[in-house]
Amino acid sequence: QVQLVESGGGLVQAGGSLRLSCAVSGRAFSTLTMGWFRQAPGKEREFVATISGSGSVTYFTDSVKGRFTISRDNAFNTVYLQMNSLKPEDTAVYYCAASYYVVSRGAYEYHYWGQGTQVTVSS
8 A cells, every 4th residue: 555645835925935745655666656736725636746756757737837846755755846936826735646657647647645735825
């Protein structure tokens, strides 16, 4: 069983930064494609970023390109989402997810999900 636990969410002013972490257990981390998704109240879950097992391939949704960075440390079974220049529209619950598939941007392709961590950006 793969378990994922997010941390690092909080309240930040617009223009500020946060780093989210996702600790993964239960399976060899380097074999998993990892992703970050977010969901704001009343909205559908939205793809944010994904990273391949080796860390060599990444993709971002257009709205966060140039501001967010996804990375992973396979020695510590952890994936990160560095969020800079945060905007109020980034406010959401952020979810870490894991997939057995090659890098994917579809939520339905992810097999395991964390509990989510709240990110609130004030204007």
